[in-house]
Amino acid sequence: SSGAPSYYRVLVLGASGVGKSALINQFMSSENNTSEDPSGLDGIVSVMLDDEESLIELCNFPDEQYPAEDINVDAYVVVFSITDQTTYKYAAHLLKYLRNDLCSDRSIFVVANKTDLVRKRTVERNEARLTASYYNCKYVETSASLNHHVDNLLVGILSQIRLKLNPD
């Protein structure tokens, strides 16, 4: 492939306890992480897609804080727990803030995490999906604990970032 890999920054946002660290840890140990020393680069994964390597820095944003600007950000991941309405409402506030106040047109992924806790579910899939599409975001359900759909999410984030940079 051609030259140095592209470098992208992804902010991971959401209420405390929704699984942001767990997701990032799964990204780091993903089979898609072709980094030669995965433990050496904290929060940075190397992903091969369409024969092209990209480095993706995953920044765990401080809980309950809003980013002040979206300079140097290529995508956002807004996480909530399907077992906790409060974290869903907080995620919806974050989406509103990013789109309406920050006027961000970056790719945003809404991640409904903890899908393994089926019987504790209190956030309906259709409602969350509707909120995501209202704010023009991708919607993904994951279980960081079971590593379910986490790899798809990582590749999806990279695809969306590339699509925005090269629309044709």
Ligand code: GDP
């Ligand atoms: P953070 O505060 O958003 O970074 O959340 P953490 O990653 O520290 O996770 C908070 C708690 O939720 C920990 O006890 C995790 O083990 C647990 N957790 C994270 N993801 C999942 C998941 O997908 N399913 C379940 N059952 N627990 C999870």
